Amino acid sequence: MKGTVGELGEFGLIREMTSRLTTTPAVRLGPGDDAAVVTAPDRRVVVSTDVLVEGRHFRRDWSTAYDVGRKGAAQNLADIAAMGAVPTALVLGLVVPATLPATWAIELMDGLRDECQVAGAAVVGGDLVRGDTITVAITALGDMRNQEPVVRSGARPGDVVAVTGWLGWSAAGHAVLSRGFRSPRAFVEAHRRPEPPYHAGPAAAALGATSMTDVSDGLIADLGHIAEASNVRINLVSGKVDVPSQMYDIGQAVGVDPLQWVLTGGEDHAIVATFPPDVKLPARWKVIGEVLHPSARPEVTVDGAPWTRAGGWDHFGGDEGDDGIETPGRG
Amino acid sequence: MKGTVGELGEFGLIREMTSRLTTTPAVRLGPGDDAAVVTAPDRRVVVSTDVLVEGRHFRRDWSTAYDVGRKGAAQNLADIAAMGAVPTALVLGLVVPATLPATWAIELMDGLRDECQVAGAAVVGGDLVRGDTITVAITALGDMRNQEPVVRSGARPGDVVAVTGWLGWSAAGHAVLSRGFRSPRAFVEAHRRPEPPYHAGPAAAALGATSMTDVSDGLIADLGHIAEASNVRINLVSGKVDVPSQMYDIGQAVGVDPLQWVLTGGEDHAIVATFPPDVKLPARWKVIGEVLHPSARPEVTVDGAPWTRAGGWDHFGGDEGDDGIETPGRG
Structure with missing residues (x-):
């Protein structure tokens, strides 16, 4: 896969990204329609969302696209697990510059897919738009399997x-x-x-x-x-x-x-x-x-x-520089 | 509500935003935990996601934050309806600059809430992070009510x-x-x-x-x-x-x-x-x-x-200027 996101075009890139996905029995309808359909055997669905912004939550010189995908999926799927639920599915909202190599987006998807597999879930859909800053918005779903959520x-x-x-x-x-x-x-x-x-x-x-x-x-x-x-x-x-x-x-x-x-x-x-x-x-x-x-x-x-030493923090507080990456924290 | 997002801080702003939300019987657990829990009576959940980027999908001089919220929710909830499903819930991933007036984020949430109410759904959670470009990532959920998805x-x-x-x-x-x-x-x-x-x-x-x-x-x-x-x-x-x-x-x-x-x-x-x-x-x-x-x-x-005249388009195609707003299209 050569070329930039702009050269490949939205539909070409979406095709490449979705062609690499795997599925699970929970996925009743995967990417390609207005929405995906996922089983929720418990009659309740657990949902959590997180956003990663380049330069704040990841750096391309520190992490590969694949790693960003693994990490982004992991932090969402962990939120599902922390309710006592079993992760089932994940959707991706991705903002990318037209000048970005298309491989970056594709490898991100590989990372999301592989981390989903570790957790027993699957990527079921997404949205791809153009913007100046790479932004990865992930939403994960899970099933309670007849247990009560642990709040x-x-x-x-x-x-x-x-x-x-x-x-x-x-x-x-x-x-x-x-x-x-x-x-x-x-x-x-x-x-x-x-x-x-x-x-x-x-x-x-x-x-x-x-x-x-x-x-x-x-x-x-x-x-x-x-x-x-x-x-x-x-x-x-x-x-x-x-x-x-x-x-x-x-x-x-x-x-x-x-x-x-x-x-x-x-x-x-x-x-x-x-x-x-x-x-x-x-x-x-x-x-x-x-x-x-x-x-x-x-x-x-x-x-x-x-605990009086450093710890806890606020995304908008004064403790981070404008150009700095957030100290390891909530994603 | 005076001041910027940075002045109010992440937790203060989240508190303001969530305090304005309404709920529905489908919401078993709303914002404030690792994840939300929403009923899925049909044992299948319908899920769709969309991202809006300032300057591409909306302009602050053309649309109020409230309108962006209404529109962002509408396009996601419409995807759910277009499967034949009834919308139940929505989560928000929001990227905002620290210099943004806090009222903008709060009015965005009001718009999301009100559009959800029109569709019978509720905002159940979200993530708030700092970034240079306002980016609104929305994921909507719905229930099939024992009908088959219309693909x-x-x-x-x-x-x-x-x-x-x-x-x-x-x-x-x-x-x-x-x-x-x-x-x-x-x-x-x-x-x-x-x-x-x-x-x-x-x-x-x-x-x-x-x-x-x-x-x-x-x-x-x-x-x-x-x-x-x-x-x-x-x-x-x-x-x-x-x-x-x-x-x-x-x-x-x-x-x-x-x-x-x-x-x-x-x-x-x-x-x-x-x-x-x-x-x-x-x-x-x-x-x-x-x-x-x-x-x-x-x-x-x-x-x-x-149809040989203008129509159809590609987010990454050459038919939009770098600074332009997308022609009305897929969001």
Whole structure:
């Protein structure tokens, strides 16, 4: 596939992109009509949407189109899993400059397709328009499979807090890339392509999780949403939070305490949930804290005290430069 | 609400935007969690997505934020209706510059909400990110209500072609606005805020429609998709296509045959369908042509001959200037 998006034309590019897709039994009608049709056996559909903008959520010199596709799909599919649902489908709204090589859009679609396959879902449709800035808008759907959605507001004092998946790896990879390095590769790869534990979402619902979310903004920030919605205090025990030994080396090299990455780094899309205290959790879940009655107001504490170092953030706040990439965070 | 998006901050703006939303019984879980949950009584969900980019699909000096919201919702909800489904929900991915007045985003949401209400749906979630160009990515969901989806590939020789809704009004309004005028208001308003005949979609399915689409690119272009998918020729009878008398005045003023607007103007989101020849159509449907065996290849003809004047188009083709707004077309 040679040439730019403009040379190939809208319909030619759409044909190339859709010809590469795979399907699943849930897809009753795929791309090519006014809308797609996907099964919703539970009679309820779970839906979540996210937008990635070039220069803010990804950089073409740091990530391939394929990686952007994997990552964009992952963050949406993780939102579905974090409700306790099984992802079924994804649609793509794509803005591309006419001068963009057509292969970029096609490889993006390959990435979306492959990440969907990991989660058991399929790309079922999209829209392609021209614009100056590459913008990737993704909406994912899922099915509850007769479980009740696990919302953020269900945490109760006495519950335990447990997490599964990667924490801080994407932030460490971002720190490496920001300083112009390309290794250690494990962290760089984690930043380029997160691996959310999709199956853990429905499994947590079956285990009786009282609240759940995926870690897109950072562990403390996302637990903050649960604390607020549930009106509780959540206390993390730093000694129970795994900090991989390799992270210490990078931390030392760049002058960051790696615990900060683990507690505040986003975009790994780990899944964190609260469970009743008597729950028996499989080994993949690590208990890292507990739910308490709120003191003055809902909050997240670490070893009993508020976390005063960097963490949590606001897309429109003053803490990012106009030209900068967002620190790893919510996508 | 004073101040810019940057001053209000992401969470403040999201709070303002979601506080204005209304709900429906289909919404089991609205905004504020990892994902929303919407009923899908039919056990199938219909999904469609569209992206609008400022400067290409709308202009802030031509349309208010409220109108952009109405229009953006309308074009997505019309896609759902054109499958024969009933719209249930919509999610919004919004890219906004930090310098944008916060009221713009809030009024956009008001427009989305109100158009959803017209169609019986509700806004259930979204994502808000910062970027240089206002970009509005919308995904709509719908329920089939135990009917089969009416796809583009079902037209058969002998079927009649019928349309309901507005045709060419948005294109005429675009022509007026492009020349710096603000009236006649009926056409300008039609360009700013289409009124798709949502209920006609499911009704057409119940009447036995064999194929259906909404007119987003223009009647000939969209029927072309049906002709191609169904491998048929579709012949329109120009004398049966209503050209409103007021359109002739504008046409004369700007030097355009108004029939061209009616046959090739998009964005009104009329619904066009094919039906078996013995169908008894309610008065709202106007029969404008017939389905024939293809001659050499699938095509749309007008009074037996190919339409050789302007019509149909390609987002990435050379027929639009880099700075221009797209001619009324698919959004």
